[in-house]
Amino acid sequence: MQIEIKYGPSYALAIVNLEKDEEVISESGAMVSMDSHVKIETSAGKKDQGALGGLMSGLKRMVAGESFFQNRFRAEGKSGEVTFAPTFVGDMDKHELNDSTLLIQSKSFVCSGVGVDLNSKWGGGKTFFGGEGFILLKASGSGPIVFNAFGGIRKIEIDGSFTVDTGHIVAFEETLTFKVERFGGGWKSFIFGGEGLVCHFTGKGTLWIQTRNPQEFGQFLGSKLPMRNR
């Protein structure tokens, strides 16, 4: 599998070239274009998991904010191309897992090779008003994985500690310990401070962040759009 990322840092497109009969797994809705002989298989779980295992995987992924179903693209009979793009304007980066684990903000996952196992993981810290909290996808195994950002991607090597607004987290290595809590600690600063959930990282490892926060942008647009009926 060859993955080329073009048109960054604003409108990144991932161009995946699959070898004959090779597969790539992606988030539903991310496909932009593909060669016609590439077959899509929509499934809830991995091939060897069986019906119940597949159902559980699908449900967990739904909780993680990903769709229930995953798409597997297979270049049938000969090599083929599939391209992927996310909703938000911004950059993309690829990472090679070598029997290692990466934790990815669920909305940032684009695609991965079949050697990468994907599981949802609750990041902790339910907000005062309910809502999503902070949801992660745990990607472990070996192979390529592509993630996207809203805005630019900044790679930060942590050795010690670092605090980040959760809406800006794209991905981080499992070697980092993390703790999610309300920024500022008290209710007053949570409600009026303008910040939401933060994640305290400690240890040694790589963290990728995005320079824009989707929830803040959504609120920014939403406040200027006409009201809806429901």
Added chain:
Amino acid sequence: MQFEIKHKPDYASLHIKLQTGEQIVTESGAMMGMSPELKMESNLKGGLLSAAKRALGGESMILNTYTATGDGQRLDLAPAAPGDMLHIELGDRDIMIQSGSFCASEPSVTMDTKWSGAKTFFGGEGLFMLKASGNGNLWITSYGAIHEVYVEGTYIIDTGHIVAFEDSLSFNVRKVGGLKSLFFSGEGLVCEFSGTGRLWFQTRDPANLAAFAHPYRKVKPKN
């Protein structure tokens, strides 16, 4: 006529310098800056009788024609969405353009909004495919970057990402995949292109941005 595209691919804008009598046809709203001596005329493509059809989301466009009254007059154009711009020298092949992607052209390029395939690409979003024929300069824009594919055989693309394609390609719009994918893959409408020719797509889909923003709209209180 001289032109330059600046700020590619993120915020592309078109800067044209015209000689006396030269004309440029643009989509309405594209004008960013201009020499005030330029003469501007607005036309409803399809004529006044088509105004009624427009209410049904039919194929109409308002086009502005700028004519230079002297040498060296300037016209700067910018599209609505952040993204890229492509210049095409129209010649032997007609180009089909997604209606939102047309920016400007010389009057020697004719626009057909009513050719048979115009309304078959998009699920009723008010978008349609224009057919550009003739010869001369044509500029098209996108939301996101423009990626060119040279099709030899068949190629599938999500319709929300289509910007333009050469008419040497035949097309078939359908749902992607088999029965299960029909409902669950989330991929929606795709277009299968076959033959030989160039096709251009944009790397972002504005409908996805609108779908993202919608839940953030405040809900009307019940009264």
